[in-house]
Amino acid sequence: MSDRIEFRFSGSGGQGLILAGIILADAAAIYENKNAVQTQSYGPEARGGSSKSEVIISDAPIEYPKATKVDYMVSLTQESFNKYINDVKDDGIVIADKELVTDLSKAKGKLYMLDMVKSAREELGKLLGLNIIALGILVEISGAVSRDSIEKALMKRVPKGFEDYNKKALEIGFRLGKEIKNNK
Amino acid sequence: MSDRIEFRFSGSGGQGLILAGIILADAAAIYENKNAVQTQSYGPEARGGSSKSEVIISDAPIEYPKATKVDYMVSLTQESFNKYINDVKDDGIVIADKELVTDLSKAKGKLYMLDMVKSAREELGKLLGLNIIALGILVEISGAVSRDSIEKALMKRVPKGFEDYNKKALEIGFRLGKEIKNNK
Numbered sequence: 001m002s003d004r005i006e007f008r009f010s011g012s013g014g015q016g017l018i019l020a021g022i023i024l025a026d027a028a029a030i031y032e033n034k035n036a037v038q039t040q041s042y043g044p045e046a047r048g049g050s051s052k053s054e055v056i057i058s059d060a061p062i063e064y065p066k067a068t069k070v071d072y073m074v075s076l077t078q079e080s081f082n083k084y085i086n087d088v089k090d091d092g093i094v095i096a097d098k099e100l101v102t103d104l105s106k107a108k109g110k111l112y113m114l115d116m117v118k119s120a121r122e123e124l125g126k127l128l129g130l131n132i133i134a135l136g137i138l139v140e141i142s143g144a145v146s147r148d149s150i151e152k153a154l155m156k157r158v159p160k161g162f163e164d165y166n167k168k169a170l171e172i173g174f175r176l177g178k179e180i181k182n183n184k
Numbered sequence: 185m186s187d188r189i190e191f192r193f194s195g196s197g198g199q200g201l202i203l204a205g206i207i208l209a210d211a212a213a214i215y216e217n218k219n220a221v222q223t224q225s226y227g228p229e230a231r232g233g234s235s236k237s238e239v240i241i242s243d244a245p246i247e248y249p250k251a252t253k254v255d256y257m258v259s260l261t262q263e264s265f266n267k268y269i270n271d272v273k274d275d276g277i278v279i280a281d282k283e284l285v286t287d288l289s290k291a292k293g294k295l296y297m298l299d300m301v302k303s304a305r306e307e308l309g310k311l312l313g314l315n316i317i318a319l320g321i322l323v324e325i326s327g328a329v330s331r332d333s334i335e336k337a338l339m340k341r342v343p344k345g346f347e348d349y350n351k352k353a354l355e356i357g358f359r360l361g362k363e364i365k366n367n368k
Contacts, residue, residue, distance in 0.1 A: 013214075018206060022202060022224070025224065025226070029226045029227060029228065029230045030197075030230050030231055033228050034227075034228070035226070035227040035228070036225075036226060036227075037223060037224070037225040037226075038223065038224050038225075039221060039222065039223045039249055040206070040209065040221070040222050041220075041221040041222075041246065041249055042209070042213045042219070042220060042221075043213060043218075043219040043220075043245060044213065044217050044218070044219070046210075046213045046214050047214055061227060062225065064248075064250075065223055065225055065249055065250050066248075066249050
């Protein structure tokens, strides 16, 4: 089981978290010789707006597809940070946005506060693509799939005409992820 | 556990099966007071092109999110029909397209052959929306969520400008599903 890696994207509906999860799962299953499960699981609380999307990647077939010991979580809202941080492992890595998550009283694991929103605003001109920035960060710090695989998977899922925009978002993510690696 | 309903959309990548699953899960979790899990699970065989997307809907929280006793399966390719029919319950319902699935030697459960492709071609003018036709069929025959909920969920996930097209596809699905109900 040691090769199993659990990812959780958390935020609100409309931020593209499911798509980010699908792209990560595609990269592992289609472009690398791995097994992948992408799941979104929610109950009546979804009406509140909180949403999570999970991906498990493993060299072996995945018997239990629910994330229970999260290795990498990214949070794009305060509510989802509070709600979904519980299953993060003690040495798991949590990435949260500096502007969107400010109350860290429920923090668990190793927490890194990053400038995702600020980078999107300044370098992309809008907040569309925050999900892809988050995706780039998780790929960079986990090394679960290669940069090449995630780029290919991204290009297959992105609407025509938005390839460059999304590639730029992914590269912002790589850069932010690298900052964490350099500081570890 | 008797209120747990398992759905499986199967076909090939690019047919929009994940989206169909997401819309069904949204309808249950956001527009009705239910729990829902949407999963896609695949391994290295995904490179072959087969793909499945599963949804579990339940009144109770869903502990095990993988479909193991499929109540309703729809198949949009021969390969996925062969590959994913195994977990269908003995009294489960399998919907396959008359043109896309012709070898029924592996059939299981109660099989219904429908004119999804033909209806799309004749009534929509193209095959885009086959996933939504399949969605309409499963909603109609299962009654797991209301027509109203699935329409709302669909409208939230559909790209701007494609609302009417998708609504028409959904209604074709309702009609085909109703034919099954009338023949049972």
